[in-house]
Amino acid sequence: MIRLDTTNPPGNEVLMTDLIAEIFEKEGIWHRVQKTGEGRANLIARIGVDSDLPPILLISHTDVVGCENQSWTHPPFAAVEKEGIIYGRGTVDTKHLTAMQLCAMIALKDEQLDRAVYLLATSDEEQGSALGMPKLVEEYGCLLERGLVINEGGGFCITHNEKPYWLCTVGEKGRIELRVIIEGASGPASFKCENKAVDTFSALLEHLASYPFPLIETDVHRRFCDVLGDDITHPFLKHFYTYNSHDAIILQRYDIGTQVNVLPYRIEFELSLQLLPGRSEAEARAMVDALFADMPVTYEVLRFDPGFASDCNNTFYRTMEELARRQYGAQAIIPVYALGRTDGRFLGNLSCDVYGFSPVTKAIPFETILTLVHQVDEHIDRDSIEQGTRFLTDLVGIIGKS
Template structure:
């Protein structure tokens, strides 16, 4: 699993001085646009996603983009948006990824209306303020500013905004297939920085993410009346299978990205966990990885594939033996391991020859992405002095997995530098972004685009 470029990902970089905050006019315009973006309750599958798509397309037209460079994509009813800033050459384009949809929010649970951007206690509150409408805003604003300035990049720069990242990823799959000839993609929905309590700054780049795959495990028998129990009860057989899966731990796997990602987290650890992680970093092995899991089995899921039962169904009435019983098992599979291998492991651990194991949907395997050297250099120039930059593997999933699966190297380079210990409530009640961090990240993609695509 190791490659020279992946090893290069693990280097710790010293950044050059950062640029000043964006001008007041830029901040004001961004704040106004952010309020509008947040006002759309753009839960995947609702009309608001299409309305937000139309609004954004209109803003790009106002900025001077030609109609031919603004395309609204319909992916089985899920909108997507492609916007192209035309370049001077036919070099493969650079993609900028964000998603327009959010998880739902209930007004009665929030202190203020989740779909009205509200400033309170030095923060901006609203659904999606962090996930992912701030990334959406900063990428959209970067393209609008560059177009107004007459900036012509040395290659095409392309925005690709999806509309159902929080659910099925149908629009992202379609966008990835349309744009699979790109040089690489910069994903706003992953990565980002952290200001430590000790005054240090670190920046994490998402270099990969686990494959999302669910399986249905089903046991069957003839059933019968509940007054005459059978020894081959489908419910009990499934329960025994799940008990075996519960106690199974997939073997640990590691590479330079994982080791350096753990090293970046080391300063925030304490006590036995810090000792265990330090021992693993010094000498990675199954033994040192298992020592981490012995302290907290849920800690550092990037070390191994995980599978867990999430749903159960079986039987139709209370006085009849179930003819079948089914469990849904959700797996998060490490890059470098396959869906087929994971299914085979489930079958082996279940130890039930009659058990049926069916994959759900069409899970995509997502490889690790090498970090383009120019991206690393551009980040180093615009982050605060002394910033430590490290790669990591995401335990969850983003639109990046569809682009990686389509052959487009994708790295998560989010615009926020958060405060260690801060409460941002991603997906939760009263989601918010501190106003100071909102302003500080507005130039993130504007600077990256200029640094990566030259032009004039």
């Protein structure tokens, strides 16, 4: 899989779907390939039986980001293995998950499962997913509703009070994206004048940076605190404490002109509000109005995407946690909202419970993962692939026979 170059753009994910389809054909597993463009394709496969029970959905994306301007120790599509470490683009985002899920499907294909188990391998996730998961949901959504989903985004070890825990994403924040325009006086940069656009821009940045979003007691935040207690010292866990309980602002792009020593009369920038799950578009627009109240700016809403949250106390979640204790020595699973957007968002709004848990061993802790995703010398250890396959096989087997 790593040796198949599915860099997006252009994608060419059909290389992956052809490979997976060939394997499933040999194994006698039902599957369909959905073509969505030149060289672009998604795949859905199924084992188990139709029933009224929620299906299990194993999802991953088959495209990868590019390697331009990166100096790799080993070629990024050679899948070189050195001392148990496999190097290559996609080894942790997310062809490792595709491989583990595929192996779990094969291992369980002849088991007497009481529900359907679907594998969804999608294209275009790295460029917004337009040709990927939404297309599968459009065609097969009626089969996927209320699903129990294993997704990317978590499954990484983090240490708290010298004990190992594993992160699990249990939802994603929503977003409202805005274009903001400031207009004012122009002129030489060194000449004093009133109503400078840059002065307003500076004041607005300070206002946004210090805006007092209140703490919201979400279910995820409460569970997070129940697991870790009050003594949180790890810097990333302190960040998650705030991230799980507060809305936030992200400045995405700005344009303040290109002329030397001349202040612009117009400044345009784009920002997004990251919103805790449960916010409606009307609530989000009211927050924007409050954010810019009494500020001399104009703005327009570009788009709104709702967030979603999953149950972090159901049988599926508790089974994941028990398996993490047994197989990885985890003290517990820590629930968090995903730091970015994944294909899970298209299922979270189908009343699915979506869990980011693509487990790796302690050899690649969370701190290391952050330096590997989309970065040079992306890699994974062989033990993570083998143990992760066992974990997913056991999880699906237990839930699929319950």
